[in-house]
Amino acid sequence: MAYNAPGTSRQFKLAKESELRIEVGTETSLRLRLLSGSAEIFGTELPPENWVTFPPRLKFAIFTWNGATVEVNGTSEVEYVADETPMVSYVNVHAVLEGRRARAKGFSTNDIDSSQGPRVIVVGPTDSGKSSLSRMLLSWASKQSWKPTFVDLDIGQGSITLPGCIAATPIEMPIDPVEGIPLEMSIVYFFGHITPTANAELYKVLVKELSRTLERQFSGNAESRAAGMVINTMGWVEGLGYELLLHSIDAFNANVVLVLGQEKLCSMLKDVLKNKPNVDIVKLHKSGGVVPRNTKLRQKDRSYRIREYFYGLVNDLSPHSNVVNFGDVSVFRIGGGPQAPRSALPIGAEPAADPTRLVPVNINRDLLHLVLAVSYAKEPDQIISSNVAGFIYVTDIDIPKKKITYLAPCPGELPSRFLLVGTLTWLES
Template identity: 70%
Template sequence: MGYGEMSADNGAGSASSRQFVLEKEGELRVEVGTDAPLRLRLLDGTAEVFGAEIPRAKWLTVPALEKIAIFTWKGATIELDGISEVEYVADETPMVSYVNVHAVLDGRRARAKSGNDADSSQGPRVIVVGPTDSGKSSLCRMLLNWACKRSWIPTFVDLDVGQGSTTIPGCIAASPVELPLDAFGGMPTEMPAVYFYGHTRASANVELYKVLMKELAQTLERRFSCLSDHKAAGMVINTMGWVEGLGYELLLQAINTFNADVVLVLGQEKLFSMLKKDVLKSKPTIDIVKLHKSEGVVPRNQKVRQQSQNCKIKEYFYGFINDLSPYTLRENFGNISVFRIGVGNQLPVSIDPIGAEPVSDPTRATAININGDFLHAVLAISYADDPDQILSCNIAGFLYVSEIDFESEKITFLAPCPGELPSRILIIGTLKWSDNQ
């Protein structure tokens, strides 16, 4: 997998334009820093990023903090312009093994579509597992894009509350993918089913996480019962990187809850062995496949993770390329009801439930008095008509608390669109963000 470099200066950190000639099955890996975005374009041949084809001769902007792999099956010439932290052509890539998995899944979808009974009409339900920073999200994007190119409509399920691929962090969500995803864009938002967990760590309220997984799975089952094409295309499920102890138990529960029949294990022999031992006991027909993770996957420290979470929230309000203008809404305290789910140390002590009695149920919604700790919080707007429906209802959207005036008892929100709130029932967790970031 050799390559040619056609530039006097192609080192990382240089702002000059440089070109890379990739041979058959070659891969160019690029890491972008926090501030200056990078541009790229395809000069010759064909290439893709996580299964999304790059258009010929068009400059594309790679946003800050992105880490991408530009792969070509037949050869390509790539031009970069701008500053990157790292850029190099890989000696090895696992792409061939990944596309082989896609081919097997494609065959199962075809058989499901031609099935004559209810059981055989179910397409593959693939769950991608592995430790933190093993390339799970990237593999999910590839499998989704390759399926879309074959005219399937797979459903993407995101269980990683720390990342927020479909929406903001702190949620679990699912959405059908009808068209290939943009190379650097967000995940699908058509017909999303979103449940607000409210924290970026599943350990903050494990019981709530379990309940929301079950609610999401039931929602998808109802959807599949009405949409045979979606059912035949199946699911691609992304998971957390917490694979030890309680995290492993949640992983087993996710496999059962979504009735997964293919488990793709990235980058850890121990996890592969544990799953074969524990899952095959109750599901002997399930396929557990070990795949090599890409060597281009880069471990991220807590600071980088926080930056990534902040970027996802900002993207929700301002758009992927800052092309949206959020709106300011002011509401009287008495016009809204704010609830938190569960108790414990996940919220500041000063946010006390209304009334004197403490709540011990980790899945109970409790009304909360508005106070100073709400400032910079991100709240979810529930579709629930009644507090008892909060756990079982989808989320309409999110609000950011930018200002609180206790004298006039008014709270100011940043909202993605103008107009009346779709619901007066809001949910708070530990998710915070600053519009100045």
């Protein structure tokens, strides 16, 4: 392991089936290029001879199946070659999924069950490499001309869009190791919190809503149906987390469950799903390159993710500051408020909060530094079942003038007057 000063160049000769693991420094970027052989990052091939620039804080591994020489230039905090990786078992899973896609493509769309490709759900505890494995399976599939759907249910991290959301998007080409997953065609539902404990019932409702939306898309698109989906999940696998995991497997009709790095979880799932013969549960080893993150680091990662949404990965976007009158927008929170008055309940019963109740929010300075979602809903009663157009960040609330100043990724009017608020905060630095 090494820390390298800026400007220093070094070469690594990688033996077959080995990988170079790198953690870019926190302040400066790092460049690398493939000098000979072939290599890939999370399933996406490196172009020969072209320098690729990686921004600060990125963590990745360059893997080679047959051997490669790589040149690295710039600052890294960690840098080492590993010859023990689980990649062969991962690519074997990919080969099985390919076979299932090919079979599904051969059936007519009238045969609903047989024309359905693999629906893979990747599960495991925090920091077990679920996102990386998901990326590999998606990139390998798209390299074979499939367009699988990526579903991200990890509200704490957010691989497609911001944390606090669940989302899905088709993957039409191998995922860029720097840019990540494209946003253009994504379907996003705003949960608004980074942990499901804030409103577990709402999380379930949104998961079901997303699954219904995708089912409608698949019913009219045989190609997408055969390509199937890869579903990334949260790292919380006990108690409520486990319950939500089972709910997700059920909601998306997952037929392949990949369990990363936990015997106990694998055993529990085999036991609870034993009556579903069509569901295969496969235990895989996690990569030794997975970097554990503490709470502070996760918080930092979320903050960078939000910043990236507005400013781009390397500050290449120019967000717009806009002003809107209080009267031109309606802000809502989902969940809260009693379901029924105490008088309508049995004696001794306590009124419970309604997890899917739409609560109008008074515009005041409590909204400062919050990230709000802009709903596609046309009417308030459509808000829960509607996905979102994007996000704004509240930078100022002028109570006397009744005006909100906000940051948006693009100029122009908001696509809707309905805004959703959760607990997603960001202090712009």
